[in-house]
Amino acid sequence: MTREERFEAEALPHLRSLYGTAFRMTRNAHDAEDLVQETFLRAYRAFDGFTPGSNIRAWLYTILHRVRTDAFRRSRRSPRTVELADEGPAVPPPQDALAQGGEDLARALESLPDVFRNAVVLRDVEDFSYQEIARILDVPMGTVMSRIHRGRALLRQALGGRKP
C-alpha cells in the first residue's frame, strides 16, 4: 500500500464528521471546505509522523483546530477572546419546534461563542473524551470541563430553559 492509499484508507473515512465540525466552527460551507482542505493537506504532509494504530480521528481533529487557530491568528481575531454577555446568546427562545428535528437546537448551538461551541461539539456531537478534547484544543482537562459546562448552560438558556 502506498502512503497515499494508506492515508486515503485511514483518514478519508473521517471526512464527514470533520466537515460537520468544520461547518459548525465556521458557520458557512465555504470556510468549512477551506478548513477541511487545509486540514487534510497538513495531515497528509505530516502523515509519516503519525503512529499507525493510534487514534487518527483525534489526530485529525487536533490538526483541524490548529489550522483554525492559525487562521484566526493570521486574521488577528483570536477565537479565545470571547465576552460572555450576561443576557445570554442572541437567539430567540425556541417555540415548540424542538420536537420537529434539531433545527432550533442546531441554531442555538450556532449562537454559542466559539470556545464553548467547539468544546460542546467535540464532546456531545463527536463524542470525544475529556482527555482527547484537552489534547485537541491544547488546554487542561479542567478547562475542558468548564467550557462544556458553560456551553451547555448557554444552550439551556437559548432553548428557553426547557428540556431539549
Added chain:
Amino acid sequence: MSCDPERVTGYVDDALPEEDRAALQAHLRECEPCREQAGFETALRGRLRALAPLDVPPGLRRALRRQMRSTSPLRFAAAVLLPAAAALALVVFWLRAAPPFVSWELARDHASCFGRSKLPARMWSSDPSQVAAWFEKDGLAVPVVPETVGSAVLIGARYCALIDRRVAHLYYSGDDVNISLFVLPGSVRMEGGYDAEALGQTVRLRRVGGTLVGVVSSSEEAVETLERALTRTVARLDAAP
C-alpha cells in the same frame, strides 16, 4: 457538599475521579436543581449526538484526492521538476543554435585561453596539415587553414569545452595580436554568416565548405584577414579539378 454545577457536567460525562463521583451522586440525591441540570445535560447530549450529520459538498472529496496527488513527492517531480527540466533543455537547445550565444561563448573561450600565463594548447605546430591531422584522428574535419595571418602564426591547437559543445580551437599568435579559429560541431541559426562584438572581441561565424567556423580576435583587421584567407583556400579547393 455544596452545589458545584461544573462537577455536575463532569459527572454527566463520566469524567470525575471515582471518589468525587460517589460524593456527587450522594449530592444529587438531595439537590433538586443539580439533579435537574444533570437531567438536562444528559438529554441534551442525546439530542446533540442525534443531530443530522451534515452532507459533505460533492466536490470536496474529489478536491482532497486531487490535492493529495499533487503533493506526493513523485507527483511533484512529475508535475514540476520534469517540465522544468524539459523547459531548460529546450532553452539550451534554442540557445545552442543562437548566433549571439555562440559568439559570446567563443569570445569567452578566446579570452580565457589567451588570458593564461601559458597557452593551454594540447598540440604545438605551425604546420596546418599537422594540425588538421591531429584533429582528424578523432574524425573531425578541419578546413584548410593558413599558416600565417598577417604577423600572426599558427602555433597550436586543442579541444575546448564550451557550455553546450566541444570545439576545435586553433591558436594564432603574433606581435600584439592573438587570433582564435574555432571549428564548431552542431548547427547555428544563420544565413551566410554572423558578425558580432562580444566581450570586446570581434567575432565572425562563417560556413567554410561544409564546416562551421568561428574567428575571434580583439583586432577586427586580423579577423578579416583570416576570414579572407579561409574563403580563398576553400574557393581555390572548389575550383580545383
